[in-house]
Amino acid sequence: MSAGRSVADRLVVAPEVAAALAAGRPVVALESTLISHGLPYPQNLEVASASEAAVRETTGAVPATVAVRDGRVLVGLDRAALEALATAPKGSVRKAARPSLAVALAEGGWAATTVSATMIAAAAAGITVFATGGIGGVHRGALDASAGAPASLDISSDLEELGRTPIAVVCAGPKAILDVPATLEYLETRGVPVISLGQDEVAGFFARSSGIKAAAVADGIDAAARIVATHLGMGLGSGALVCVPVPAEVALPDDVARDAIARAIADAEGEGIVGPAVTPWLLARIAELTDGRSVPANTALIVNNARLAAQLAAALLES
Numbered sequence: 001m002s003a004g005r006s007v008a009d010r011l012v013v014a015p016e017v018a019a020a021l022a023a024g025r026p027v028v029a030l031e032s033t034l035i036s037h038g039l040p041y042p043q044n045l046e047v048a049s050a051s052e053a054a055v056r057e058t059t060g061a062v063p064a065t066v067a068v069r070d071g072r073v074l075v076g077l078d079r080a081a082l083e084a085l086a087t088a089p090k091g092s093v094r095k096a097a098r099p100s101l102a103v104a105l106a107e108g109g110w111a112a113t114t115v116s117a118t119m120i121a122a123a124a125a126g127i128t129v130f131a132t133g134g135i136g137g138v139h140r141g142a143l144d145a146s147a148g149a150p151a152s153l154d155i156s157s158d159l160e161e162l163g164r165t166p167i168a169v170v171c172a173g174p175k176a177i178l179d180v181p182a183t184l185e186y187l188e189t190r191g192v193p194v195i196s197l198g199q200d201e202v203a204g205f206f207a208r209s210s211g212i213k214a215a216a217v218a219d220g221i222d223a224a225a226r227i228v229a230t231h232l233g234m235g236l237g238s239g240a241l242v243c244v245p246v247p248a249e250v251a252l253p254d255d256v257a258r259d260a261i262a263r264a265i266a267d268a269e270g271e272g273i274v275g276p277a278v279t280p281w282l283l284a285r286i287a288e289l290t291d292g293r294s295v296p297a298n299t300a301l302i303v304n305n306a307r308l309a310a311q312l313a314a315a316l317l318e319s
Contacts, residue, residue, distance in 0.1 A: 030306060171242070205246070
């Protein structure tokens with residue numbers, strides 16, 4: 001009977017990833033929801049491939065894209081598996097987060113891992129650095145009760161995972177459509193250091209800055225690695241978040257990004273868009289409002305984060 005098996009027992013670690021871990025080489029975990037749910041084909045495959053290539057730019061570094069298939073957690077996907085996820089019929093691939101990971105494993109078939117599920121898999125495999133685009137967080141209005149209605153409490157499991165799993169997560173900040181101040185407060189409460197790389201303000205996803213002063217600033221990868229190594233080394237149990245601004249050449253101006261987000265949120269409320277449909281709807285609407293400029297910003301930050309995560313993984317091994 002397999003019901004009692006742990007995550008570690010369900011891991012299938014690719015030979016290249018296993019060899020890198022055994023040899024003490026840097027490994028970076030990558031999520032798979034951007035392939036199955038985040039981007040259309042063939043852009044999804046192109047970005048996933050570019051992210052893996054960006055990891056390999058750091059000498060000796062190996063990417064480990066994570067997904068679930070037929071009751072197993074795959075850590076490291078080959079080209080055929082990436083293509084299978086990228087071309088799967090709409091609705092045929094589950095989305096696996098901490099709350100839905102058991103369902104994905106029990107039901108079989110393909111499931112793509114979100115931030116929380118990828119962190120779980122990475123920790124079980126012995127990988128300490130994970131790169132993603134932007135983390136989930138506290139949705140706008142999640143903590144507000146208005147017109148007699150209760151607060152939605154729509155808060156991503158990403159935040160709880162950061163509070164309980166000792167992984168360094170490299171991202172471009174919380175997704176800008178969220179309540180970013182509340183998200184950062186939640187992370188502080190859960191004991192997660194938020195480290196801004198190279199600037200005084202937390203990265204703003206599509207834009208370089210969120211307008212929120214960072215609690216901790218690292219002027220480079222080595223400085224970030226010292227903070228991350230110290231935090232993880234103390235055994236406090238929580239992860240660390242390293243926020244990297246989107247490359248300047250594709251970043252949206254701060255005012256353009258904030259105006260588009262505000263308008264998209266107002267439009268979503270007017271259309272009655274709620275629940276899991278909100279995030280993809282908002283991202284699509286923001287692309288429309290910015291004449292498509294948010295799309296290259298989104299894809300560029302994903303690849304850039306993978307590259308810097310590999311550098312962080314290498315620096316951690318030397319610290």
